[in-house]
Amino acid sequence: MLDYKKIEAKWKKNWRDSELYKVSHKSDKPKFYVLDMFPYPSGAGLHVGHPLGYIASDIVARYKRLKGFNVLHPMGFDAFGLPAEEYAIATGVHPAESTSKNIERYKEQLSNIGFSFDWSRELQTCDPQYYKWTQWIFTLLFEHYYDLEEDKAKSISDLEATFRAKGSAGVKAYTYYEGSFTAEQWSAMEETARFEILSEYRLAYRKVGYVNWCSALGTVLANDQIKDGLSERGGHPVEKKAMTQWYLRTTAYAERLLSGLEEIDWSSSLKTIQRNWIGKSKGAQLFFDIADSDKQIEVFTTRPDTIFGATYMVLAPEHPLIEEIKSADQSDKVQEYLDYVSSRSDRERMSQVKQVTGVFTGAYALNPFTQKKIPIWIGEYVLMDYGTGAIMAVPSDDERDHTFAEKFGLEIIPVVDKSGHPNASKSDKVGTMINSEFLDGLQVPEAIKRMYQEINEKNIGAVTINYKMRDAGFSRQRYWGEPFPIIYKDGIPSVLSKEDLPLELPQTDDFKPTSDGQSPLSRIDSWVNTGDGLKRETDTMPAVAGSSWYFLRYMDPHNQEAFASKEALDYWQNVDLYVGGSEHAVAHLLYARFWHKFLYDLGYVSVREPFKKLINQGMIQGVIEYIALVKGDSGDRFISADIVNAESVSAFIPIHIDFVSDYGTDHSHLKTDGIEKFLEWRPEYKGAEFVTSEDGNLYTKSETGKMSKRYYNVVNPDDVVDAYGADTFRLYEMFLGPIEQSKPWDMQGIEGVSKFLRRFSGLFFSDEVFNVTNENPTDQELRILHTAIKKVSEDIERFSHNTAISALMICVNELKKVNCNKRQILEPLAQLMAPLAPFTTEELWERLGHKTSIHTSSYPAFDESHLKEDSFEYPICVNGKKRALKSFPADADKATLEKESLEMEEMQKWIEGKNVVKVIVVPKRMVNIVVK
RNA sequence: GCCGGUGUGGUGGAAUUGGUAGACACGUUGGAUUCAAAAUCCAAUGCAAGCAAUUGCGUGGGGGUUCGAGUCCCCCCACCGGUACCA
Known part of the structure; x- marks a missing residue:
């Protein structure tokens, strides 16, 4: 029989040496691009949850390869990021060093599972040869603006030429700039003024923004890196801070990012998440005059119909008009309120949403329809970054306005x-x-339409579309990221040219951010100041930069002249199947689509969407076991979970799952030796008392949650592969259930697939000797094989790998029953199974006498004619309930089926004394007799 | 609150188009083999009643459509995920 350790070692080496999975775009075959979301190489290594998606996609990649496709299936590493930098601050180890060590570990772990990655295409986002092009694409974003007429990005120099020739009149471009100027005025402007105006158009630009500043981490965080007002990493407080930052004008693409969802095959829930994030709403933009002033307040409302109920207005605390309109007698109160608001952290603001606060400005606005004077208030519940930062309040028809009105x-x-x-x-x-x-x-609804007309006619506003989505903050004050290819001259930024890229990250051994929030790069004078008063940008790009286009680099990863050649881009086009976790539902997937659409506008890529089909694999969760610690005057006591008083518990201490008996169940507990192991591991609790339950066990509290170092519940795939073999591991992870579903990891049942693999290879042996005959197969054997071919192919096509495996189990069980060891059956069966169990099938293939790999062979052909059955066993139902089974010839006609069913002896007791109303016969399904 | 998803035996799960509910596994029980154990093989296994043949019940709960509903429609419940002063 087969020794999995030997064959895995043998084929791992063979595949690597022969570069079996290497592909080229120079091919006549149709292409298929299968991509996994590349991992961040963390210090903890891979756990059993990571490979779930990789195995699923590898099966598809191998399946498509056998089906005759030219399959691109690459892997790489998302190597820039905060954890490596924090590790560097804590230990002094350079992020480049720890990252590369982690990558080596990841690659080793990955290779143990037998993935068919083309490793010659490996990329790392922290490699200068890679981020050269990340920087280059950034320079393109800087040098382009969004033209609304052509609905695409165009060169900023075109815009400049237009300004020079005609001024701003007639320019239709996506911008927040509201001024206008003639060609003469443009030419007369200072360079700084011209730059400021152009900045309002560039797709990469700088502006002062309120950013999520985390002083403990010394960095700006993205919204999705914050949970409940605390940093996701470390749980530190986060506050708002004004900072000049780089931004990408993603909002210019809002509509295309939204409508593009129609043309891709993603789950509806994922599309909904993106739609909600983009947050399109149609409404009216209205101007309210301010009494005794020439100023106006601009508001956005989706309910212009309620304007007669607008009894007051509310400005966001950050609204610029506040300073100008507040009355003298309210001035102190306004200032007091603004101080209060800025003293509040995001966390407080979020956790006290129901609390209503506000202050009267002393100023009044005029309702544009009634000309009635209505008071202008300031309130926290109005957000500066949504809409116009000001609202008309309609307390009768808006819950928040109502609460506010009642309070004041x-x-x-x-x-x-x-x-x-x-x-x-x-x-x-x-x-x-x-x-x-x-x-x-x-x-x-009619009133809303009527108001839209009215607003247009009276010229007091316009019908507009508003998006929740905001431009992406693109600056991080960190070391371990891509440096911006930007040089400042007198404060005006310009980009480095392609020849000067990559701009490499300079060496340093001080990774701490500076106290004023500048990146560590700002300390490296020789790098920052390049002479002639020129200064470099010291911020770095966020982690999403490198992952926004990596799928394109895989198409041509070693190209020195371009991010990928036109030829390669035209051949591979886009990702046919993308597999990864739903935690990237917004940030990564939205930015990647944005970059891709931008490159599409510039003609570099030829398709509009980067990821045709996307599957979110579920999470494999871990079991977390806690014991209850009660601190008291008499010292620490651990009390069994079944008898402890929940309120007296000082802390639940997570413990190693290995110490716990029956872990993950509702009777998980520590036995005496478990307690001993715990004490050995945590000697600081030596003096503690253990209060056990009556049966002498210390019961623990179990939870299902993340697999993570901090819960001591990480299961390393290496251990499973070592104990059962890579093929068993692959099959087991797939057999657990549908790919999209999350489930806790447990090893119950791995014996089942292990047994199945042994039974499968057992077909090729008699008495421990390889023995396959050339006899012709029987009809029955052919039927067993072809049933499996049909089912397995259909299932893999719809990513139902768990049912494909069950079909193979049925096939093997049935072949075993008839003792089949015929080449004509076993050879195609091995090919059918090759995508799922690549090592075992490769070994058997070689023993069958083949000189080339099974993975470059072909997929077994399916022949419908082998499935023909002579008879079919019909369920005979009465009023829809199955009462008997009867075998009929497969070609029996309806009349025969009806007649013979009614005549069946077993049926008489159900029919007797009743009226047979009708008989429904569905060929090859069932017979139903309706009686009354 | 809103949006999305899920709910099927002791357990993981299957049922692709409205057509035999519980495939395939795990576990459990009994048996064979063995000095014994592991491994392997055979059999049983949704629940309830019955010696049995058999019968009743059964896909979170309630109602409906249909010859026929896990699947379609309406109402409700529970759990999971996302999101939130979004005007």
Whole structure:
């Protein structure tokens, strides 16, 4: 029989030496691109959860290869990021060093599982030869703007030429710039002024923004790196801080990012997440005059129909108009309130959402329809970065406005009669308009349309589209990231040319951020100051930079002249199947689509969307075991979970799952030796008392959660591979259930697939000797094989690998029953199984006498004619309930089936004394007799 | 709150288009083999009643459509994930 350790070692070496999985775009075959989201190489190494997606995609890659596709299946590493930098700060080990060590470990672990990656295409985002092109694409973003007429990115020098020739008139481009100028004015401007204006158009630009500043980490964090107002990493407090930052104008692409979702095959939940993130809403932009002032307040509302109920206005605390409009007698109170707001952390603000705060500015606005004076307030609940940072408040039809009005005693005018809709909430767009002059009597949707017309005609605003999505903050004050290819001259940035790239990250041994929040790079004077008063940008790019285009680099990873050759890009086009975790649902997947669309506009790539089909593999969770610690005057006591009083518990201490008996169940516990092991591991609890349950066990608290170092529950795939073999590991992870589903890891059941593999290879042996005959197979054997071919192919195509394996189990069980050891059956069976169990099948293939790899052979052909059965066993039902089974010839006609079913002896007791109303016969399915 | 998903034996799960619910495994029980154990092989295994043939019940709960519902429709419940003063 086969010794899996020997054959794994043998074929791992053979495949590596022969570069079996190396592909080229110079091929006549159709292409297929299967990609895994590349991992961040953390110090903890891979755990059994990571390979779940890799195995699933590897099976598809191998399947497609056998089916005759030219398969691109690469792997690389997302190697820039915060953990390596934190590790460097703590230990002094350079991030490059720890990262490369971690990568080596990852590669070793990956190779043990038998993936068919083309390692000649490996990339690492921290490699200068890679980030050269990340920097280069950034320079392109800097040098382009978004043209609304052609609906694509165009060169900023074109825009400049237009300004020079015609001024700003007639330019339709995506910008926040609101001024206008003639060609003469443009030419007369200072260079700085011209630069400022162009910056309002560039797709990469700098602006002062309120960023999530985490002083403990010394860096700016993205929204998705914050959980409940604390940093996801480390749980440190996060506050708002004004900083000049680089931004990418992702909002210019909002509409295309939204509509592009229609043309790709992603799960509906993922698309919904992206749609919600983009957050498109249609509404009206309205201007309210301020009483006794020439200023106006601009608001955005989706409910212009309720304007007759707008009894006050609210500005965000950061709104620039506040300074200008606040009245003298309210000035102190306003300042007091603004101080209060800025003293509050994000965490406080978020956890106290229901708390209503605000202050009156002393100023009034005029309702554009009634000309009535309404007070202008400031309130925390209005956010500066959504809409215009100001709202018209309609307390009768908005929950938040209502609460605010009640608290501060503001007027409430009902404008929508919802008596016909008892279950509708305040903001539901239903009901009949009242107290609203010309709108009275209209239904809400009609009233909204009518108002849009009215606003246009009266010229007091416009119908607009608003997006929740904001431009992406692109600066990080860290060391371990791509340096910006930017040089400042008198404060004006310009980009390095392609020839000067990559701009390499300079060496240093001080990774701490500076106290004022500057990146560690700012300390390296010789690097920052390049002479002639020129200065480099010292921020670095965020981790999403490198992952926003890596899938393109794989197409041509060693190209020195371009990020990838035109030829390679045209051949591979885009990713046919992308597999990865749903934690990247927004950030990575949105930025990657944005970069890709930008490169599409510039003509570098020829398809609009980068990832045709996407599958989110579920998480493999771990079991977390805790013991309850009660601290008291008499010292530490650990009390069994079944008898402990929950309120007295000082802490639940996570412990090694290896110490726990029956871990993961509701009766998980520590036996005496478990307690001993625990004490050996944590000697600081030597003096503690252990209060066990009556049966002498110390019961533990079990949870299902993340597999992580801090819970001591990480299962290393190497250990499983060592104990059962790589093929068993692969099969088992797939056999656990559907790929998309999350599930806790447990080893129950791995014996099942292990047995199956042994039984499969056992078909090729008699009495420990390899023995396969050339006899012709029987019809039955052919039917068993071809049933499996059909089912396995269909299942792999729809990524249902667990049912494909079960079909193979059935096939092997049935062949075993008839003692089949015929080449004509076993050879195609091995090919059928090769994608799932690459080592075992490769070894058997060689023993069958083949000189070339099974993985470069072909997929077994399916022949429908072998599935023909002479008879079919029909379930005979009465009123839909199965009452008997009867075998009929496969070609029996309906009349025969009906007649013979009714005549069956077993049927008589169900029919007797009743009326047979009708008989329904569905060929090859069932017979149903309807009686009354 | 809103959005999305899930709910099937003791366990993981299957049922692709409305057509035999529980495939395939794990576990458990009994048996063979063995000095013994492991491994292997055979048999049984949704629940309840019955010696049995058999019968009733059964896909989170309630209702509906249909000859027929795990699958479609309506209402409700539980759990998981995402998201949130988004005007």
